[in-house]
Amino acid sequence: DSGVTQTPKHLITATGQRVTLRCSPRSGDLSVYWYQQSLDQGLQFLIQYYNGEERAKGNILERFSAQQFPDLHSELNLSSLELGDSALYFCASSVTMGHSYGYTFGSGTRLTVV
Amino acid sequence: AQTVTQSQPEMSVQEAETVTLSCTYDTSESNYYLFWYKQPPSRQMILVIRQEAYKQQNATENRFSVNFQKAAKSFSLKISDSQLGDTAMYFCASQDGGSNYKLTFGKGTLLTVNP
Numbered sequence: 001d002s003g004v005t006q007t008p009k010h011l012i013t014a015t016g017q018r019v020t021l022r023c024s025p026r027s028g029d030l031s032v033y034w035y036q037q038s039l040d041q042g043l044q045f046l047i048q049y050y051n052g053e054e055r056a057k058g059n060i061l062e063r064f065s066a067q068q069f070p071d072l073h074s075e076l077n078l079s080s081l082e083l084g085d086s087a088l089y090f091c092a093s094s095v096t097m098g099h100s101y102g103y104t105f106g107s108g109t110r111l112t113v114v
Numbered sequence: 115a116q117t118v119t120q121s122q123p124e125m126s127v128q129e130a131e132t133v134t135l136s137c138t139y140d141t142s143e144s145n146y147y148l149f150w151y152k153q154p155p156s157r158q159m160i161l162v163i164r165q166e167a168y169k170q171q172n173a174t175e176n177r178f179s180v181n182f183q184k185a186a187k188s189f190s191l192k193i194s195d196s197q198l199g200d201t202a203m204y205f206c207a208s209q210d211g212g213s214n215y216k217l218t219f220g221k222g223t224l225l226t227v228n229p
Contacts, residue, residue, distance in 0.1 A: 002158065033216065043205065043219040056216055090159060094215075102149050102209070103217065105159035 003027065006091050006106035014114055018079040021109045023091030025072055031055075031094045032074040033103060034066055038087040049074055081113045116141045116208045120220035127196045128228050134181075135191045135223045137206030145211030148182070150191045153222070154202040162204070165189065167211075196227045 003026035013019055025032050034046040045058035049068035060066075063081075068074040078085060088110050092103035117140045127133035139148065150162040165173045165182050173180050177194045193200055206220040 031215075035217075042221045043217075045216040045218070048216060058216060088157060092159075102147075102151075102161045102164055102207075104161075105151075107156070107158050110157075 002104050002106060004029075004091060004093050004104050004106035006089075006109050008109060009107065010110045010112075012112045012114060013081060015081055015083060017081050017113075018077065019081065019111065021076040021078070021089055021091075021111070023074045023076070023093075023106060025074070025091075025093030026104050029093035029095050029104070030072065032068055032072070033092045033094075034060075034074070034076050035090040035092065036087050037090060037108070043090075046076070078111070083113050086111055086113045116143070116146070116210060116218040118206050118208050118218050118220035120206055120223050122223045123221070124224045124226070126226040126228055127193075129196055129198060131196055132192060132194045133196055133225065135193075135204050135206075135225065137189045137191070137220055139187050139189060139206070139208045141187075141208060141210070143210050147209040147211060148180075148189045149207045149209065149217070150178070150180070150189075151205045151207060151219075152200075152202045153205065154199075159205075163191065193225075198227050198229060201225060201227045 005024040007022045031050045033048045036044045046060040048056040066076045088108045090108045092105045119138045146167045148165045152160045163175045179192045181190045203222045205222045207217045
């Protein structure tokens with residue numbers, strides 16, 4: 001157990017729907033990162049939050065949004081889902097806004113859009 | 115922007131032997147960090163080893179070591195005494211040491227350790 005908790009582990013939904021992925025960072029970590037892993041794009045950075053504030057944005061679609069709550073857990077909202085959104089979504093956390101020791105990753109949420 | 119290239123999509127090695135995974139990167143930053151992550155079939159991303167770009171000494175973690183060639187922008191991973199549990203996808207990654215600490219990953223190398 002890495003200490004980063006992601007729920008649910010698996011999610012199957014239909015095109016056009018909206019889903020919410022949840023992440024609880026490791027105790028003491030203030031920064032949360034979201035990554036998308038797909039076969040064709042590899043691991044892509046989506047967005048970063050630090051202590052409740054958005055700090056960096058990557059290749060995140062406008063249909064996707066995220067937030068970090070006062071208790072530091074984060075949610076990634078995916079709407080108007082398309083088949084191409086099927087992927088493994090990782091959350092990672094680190095102590096500071098950036099950490100040279102790398103991140104601690106959760107076990108991911110496998111999203112399948114049918 | 116940082117880019118990371120892993121030119122070996124798949125590799126295999128016999129148990130107890132040594133294998134080297136290649137990685138090249140490109141960055142305009144003077145301060146950066148390099149990592150190797152392992153993703154076994156459980157899909158958990160596990161940090162294997164890290165290297166600070168300003169350090170010339172190659173990092174070592176037990177059976178894992180790197181060959182960091184800064185001028186060539188090369189960062190290879192050597193696994194000694196390979197074990198069946200080393201079977202996994204290995205990702206090379208770079209991290210900007212500036213204000214944006216996002217990790218940029220390579221496409222990965224699937225390593226299979228054969229008994």
